Amino acid sequence: xxxMAEKQAxxxxxxxxxxxxxxxxxxxxxxxxxxxxxxxxxCLSHIYPQHSSVGVIKCPQCEETIDKPENGIxxxxxxxxxxxxxxxxxxxxxxxxxxRICELQGRDTFATLxxxxxxxxxxxxCGKAHTxxxxxxxxxxxxxSELSGGKRDQEIRNKQLIMCAIHDGESVKNYCExxxxxxxxxxxxELHVGHTCTNAKDLQLSRRKELEKNAEHVDSTVLDIDKxxxxxxxxxxxTVEKLxxxxxxxxxxILKSLKRTMDExxxxxxxxxxxxxxxxAIMEGNISxxxxxxxxxxxxxxxFLEKSLRRRLKDLQTKNITSLTVKYWFGVSTPPFRERTxxxxxxxxxxxxxxxxxxxxxxxxxxxxxxxVNNKTTTFQVYDLHGxxxxxxxxxxxxxxxxxxxxxxxxxxxxxxxxxxxxxVIIQDDVGQFVKQDKLKNKMGKSEWLPGRLCCDHxxxxxxxxxxxxRIIVLDPQGEFMFExxxxxxxxxxxxxMTTDGxxxxxxxxxxxxxxxxxxxxx
Numbered sequence: 356x357x358x359m360a361e362k363q364a365x366x367x368x369x370x371x372x373x374x375x376x377x378x379x380x381x382x383x384x385x386x387x388x389x390x391x392x393x394x395x396x397x398c399l400s401h402i403y404p405q406h407s408s409v410g411v412i413k414c415p416q417c418e419e420t421i422d423k424p425e426n427g428i429x430x431x432x433x434x435x436x437x438x439x440x441x442x443x444x445x446x447x448x449x450x451x452x453x454x455r456i457c458e459l460q461g462r463d464t465f466a467t468l469x470x471x472x473x474x475x476x477x478x479x480x481c482g483k484a485h486t487x488x489x490x491x492x493x494x495x496x497x498x499x500s501e502l503s504g505g506k507r508d509q510e511i512r513n514k515q516l517i518m519c520a521i522h523d524g525e526s527v528k529n530y531c532e533x534x535x536x537x538x539x540x541x542x543x544x545e546l547h548v549g550h551t552c553t554n555a556k557d558l559q560l561s562r563r564k565e566l567e568k569n570a571e572h573v574d575s576t577v578l579d580i581d582k583x584x585x586x587x588x589x590x591x592x593x594t595v596e597k598l599x600x601x602x603x604x605x606x607x608x609i610l611k612s613l614k615r616t617m618d619e620x621x622x623x624x625x626x627x628x629x630x631x632x633x634x635x636a637i638m639e640g641n642i643s644x645x646x647x648x649x650x651x652x653x654x655x656x657x658x659f660l661e662k663s664l665r666r667r668l669k670d671l672q673t674k675n676i677t678s679l680t681v682k683y684w685f686g687v688s689t690p691p692f693r694e695r696t697x698x699x700x701x702x703x704x705x706x707x708x709x710x711x712x713x714x715x716x717x718x719x720x721x722x723x724x725x726x727x728v729n730n731k732t733t734t735f736q737v738y739d740l741h742g743x744x745x746x747x748x749x750x751x752x753x754x755x756x757x758x759x760x761x762x763x764x765x766x767x768x769x770x771x772x773x774x775x776x777x778x779x780v781i782i783q784d785d786v787g788q789f790v791k792q793d794k795l796k797n798k799m800g801k802s803e804w805l806p807g808r809l810c811c812d813h814x815x816x817x818x819x820x821x822x823x824x825x826r827i828i829v830l831d832p833q834g835e836f837m838f839e840x841x842x843x844x845x846x847x848x849x850x851x852x853m854t855t856d857g858x859x860x861x862x863x864x865x866x867x868x869x870x871x872x873x874x875x876x877x878x
Contacts, residue, residue, distance in 0.1 A: 791834035
């Protein structure tokens with residue numbers, strides 16, 4: 356510490372920085388904890404037995420958990436720095452301080468003097484005797500009244516010695532570099548023979564420089580963190596701006612689409628109003644709700660409801676109102692899907708890919724992107740809703756995908772593939788990392804299935820149509836086999852295509868003329 360900095364620190368000494376967090380009194384023999392907080396030795400002896408079953412204690416200041424040393428509280432080093440400051444503070448504010456020597460002899464005597472070297476507070480009699488011993492003959496004794504003004508604070512700090520805990524009367528002036536511990540002259544001669552010992556005053560210069568370098572490194576790290584935080588905030592703000600722009604564009608598209616759909620629906624309702632008063636009221640109610648959402652809904656509300664609104668408006672637009680009926684299917688049934696339906700579509704963009712197949716497997720991922728599988732290069736190309744290429748997913752080296760024929764995805768972003776070359780269902784994540792491969796084999800090691808169309812429910816279970824053996828295979832979210840259901844018993848042979856609403860209703864088509872509707876019971 357520089358002279359100027361030390362003077363400033365001594366001038367600002369106060370009880371708030373010298374108070375034990377446990378007993379709330381001025382430190383008495385402060386011990387240093389690994390968290391760099393200090394506690395009185397007496398207080399530490401009461402804290403130490405706590406949590407005996409787990410071998411830790413909790414710092415009363417910062418509440419950090421600390422392992423107990425094997426040799427008890429002596430395993431914690433004395434905080435000589437804090438103790439020295441306490442000594443200076445007590446000398447400045449001397450008020451009913453007991454004589455240290457009388458205390459050891461069981462007497463209760465107030466101190467009027469202080470030894471500038473060893474820091475002991477002494478009464479008049481003990482002060483006279485203090486300079487009569489061989490060890491303390493050169494110690495300087497000063498009245499407390501002369502120290503209260505603070506003019507000699509720095510002198511007290513400079514002259515105060517740290518005494519050896521092993522050899523009474525010996526001050527610590529050397530440092531053993533082998534044991535990394537300060538020692539006195541007697542310690543060097545008796546306990547550290549043959550060790551590299553250095554004068555503490557000479558060694559402290561290099562150690563101070565090392566600590567200063569470490570402090571500078573920490574400061575530099577903090578600056579780096581601050582810079583990284585600033586960069587991340589700027590990056591996040593730019594990302595948010597892009598997302599807001601994208602949402603605004605999508606909102607405009609949604610509003611335009613909804614307006615067009617509602618206009619068409621109004622025209623259809625006007626022509627049939629006399630025939631379907633009840634249905635017209637339902638339609639008007641739906642349209643009113645859509646209008647309210649479009650005009651008054653917040654951005655995120657419109658985006659969340661857009662899918663449901665679009666689906667409902669499409670249903671209203673395409674219903675053959677003259678023969679409108681409401682039907683419910685539970686379990687398995689074969690509804691006659693013979694009503695004529697019209698499709699209104701606008702071509703947004705053509706995608707040109709190289710492929711060896713006549714069709715590209717496609718799926719939607721996270722409701723915001725769609726994936727096109729190029730089965731010539733075995734890559735998965737991700738496009739946004741505007742038809743712009745966002746990513747090109749290349750399966751990792753460990754992937755087993757060879758000939759992807761059907762593909763789907765779940766809400767986790769996993770891409771699930773029916774691969775006909777390996778006769779397996781393969782799961783990979785949205786960056787192409789292999790997750791799981793599922794093969795069904797019999798005891799002879801031959802494949803037991805030809806996996807076809809795939810779909811997932813809201814619980815990430817995977818449903819696979821097995822065209823070759825007329826059954827539906829159900830895999831758990833990790834791709835492990837759960838059970839199978841034979842469709843021939845339901846009058847459906849060779850299931851080819853399948854889809855689900857995600858909540859347990861499945862529509863399966865195959866040989867037989869009519870699709871089957873299934874419900875799945877979750878237990």
